[in-house]
Amino acid sequence: MTEFKPGDILKSIDGNNIKIIRFLASGGQGDVYEVEYKGERKALKWYRTFGTNKKKFYENLKNNISNGSPDKNFLWPEALTTTINNSFGYVMKLRPKEYHELSEFIIARGVKFPSFKAAIEVCLKITSAFRILHNKGYSNQDLNDGNFFINPDTGDVLICDNDNVAPNNTNMGIIGKPRYMAPEIVSGHNKVLPNTQSDRFSLAIILFIILCNNHPLEGKRWVSIPCMTPAFAEQIYGNNALFIYDENDRSNAPVDRLQPNVALRWKYMPDYIKDAFKKSFSREAILNPSKRLRETDWLKVLTRFESEIVKCDCGNEIFIHDASDTKCEKCGRIYNVKHKLKLPEYSLTIARGTWLYRCQLGSCNDTEALNPILHSVYVISNGKKVLCLKNEMGKELKAITTSGQVRMVKPNELVPVLTGIKFIVFDKEIKII
């Protein structure tokens, strides 16, 4: 059924050999093979269909290749093949074996996130990748659960299936995957085309799924639909879409018995995360694409969320609310918050491995949002474990000691966590309390 067999040799348009090693998988648009290209193992995607306009599709792909990958986490097209039998393909990096597709996490047989912290890290990586993509003027236009290869242990993410990526408001014919398309696309009957704003709706769906393993628009109303015809689908995913936690209309609330993941988890989500989702799937954001959360809005709340999860001695994860002592749900022990950082908008628990990023200090430039500022580590000093904050800024950081003296902290230098120490970063004062 496949076009090529192991050993077949194709040519890239710049004359390099692409040797087929083996068939890997089929997708909706084409087949993927493992190949050898310029002495390295790569993946080849070979097309069966090309959206609506083959020439435009080819030219766009060629453009994307010459512009280069927006970021190292994209499995970006690297080389085009010559045309054979009216079709062609492109070479990209091969997915390493530790990476799993998001769909494997959704079906939850075997492949799972080891912790919420890891799941949030994945949300951060995905959001950050799309921030970069959008900043470069591209939109994905087919953002769905097939776009991500995830390493659950490190939280690293590779973005795949980038062939429909095009300059914002230029469309290659693909309008998206059912259940992941923005409402205006679903209700647009092929006349409304995807763009950066519709990407943002799809992104919010993905983030919700990673955190809750349930689709944000599939509750009671979805369950009661006998048959998902286009007309019914429009009610669930189109302009009439209703968030399963919509505060004003509970008619699409989750069905606890059938949807235990979200039923269990939602109540534990911190308010700022709940609010971000409520806003993302509000009537307003459904009907008006400009009201959707931007990637930086997500980075702000996700970095906060990540830093508020600590591990209890029993191994259970605890969500710390408002940087105050919190009881472990599993063993009942109280987790003592000994120190916190008073930020302009909230207080942050300082535990082992807490990161502080630029976007947690207030509004900032999109490209700087995930620049690290401080990172907490334990060091052994005079035989004792001391919690310290490490300057991760890559440049000097101004600190004010408890006695009021100004000290410049060099990159990678450590400051012990002591109540009263202040830092002045980007004209903001943050204080250890």
Next chain:
Amino acid sequence: MPNIIDTTEMVKKVLPIIYVLDTSGSMSGEKIAAVNEAMHETVDVLKDISEKNPDAQVKIAALAFSTGSRWITSENTLEDLEDFVWTDLVAGGTTDLGNAISELDKKLSRSELLKSEVGFCIPVILFLTDGHPTDSYINILKNANKNNTWFRHATKIGIAVGEDADQEALARVVGNSEAVISVHDNDTLKALIKVASITSSMVNSKSRTSSDTNNAVEIINQTMQMLPCKGVTLNKSSSSETKKTDNNSSDYTIIDLDESNW
């Protein structure tokens, strides 16, 4: 905080794939053997696809028609692929297509085959025949389209086996001559059943294009792309009568949204 390791699978709608297979005398020998072989393999592949598919849980049913019709699979529920084994069909008798359609009309109902707590994706029905209907099916078909919302909305695909298959009848049954494929040799028939089943099972997981028309045509197009192309032709005899018949969905948008019609 609950333990994230306790995550369970996200609930999915059920995608019924229903096989309506001609087991008349003319199918006996190599043809029915090819169908049986294809179905054994198809069941295995679909089981695997269904497990990995985050969008739909595939379940199947099979109705054989010859002199009368009978369910190969359970009569009152769709088969879960998890523990399903294909029982070989034996060919013999006439080609009572009308009887098969009337059986579908009876069983495509929420109190019969289509029971589920979470609801369904649009069912796919694959009709396979190598001959001409021997009973009168036209009025039965009209009634099924009129009275059975499931049948009307189902994604219907016709497979015409060999020269003698009544393509016109198949086109009428599936409501669209573009949704009929003709196949002329047994190897291709085997491949076709398998590939058409695979593409049907993934129809909800495929990204859409702005030129997509309907599921049946999408499944056929993709099936054609994935087949080794010899021995199979797309039915091009698009006489205006059969090109698109009763089930042009726009006529039914209003009742479609009334849950009691299902």
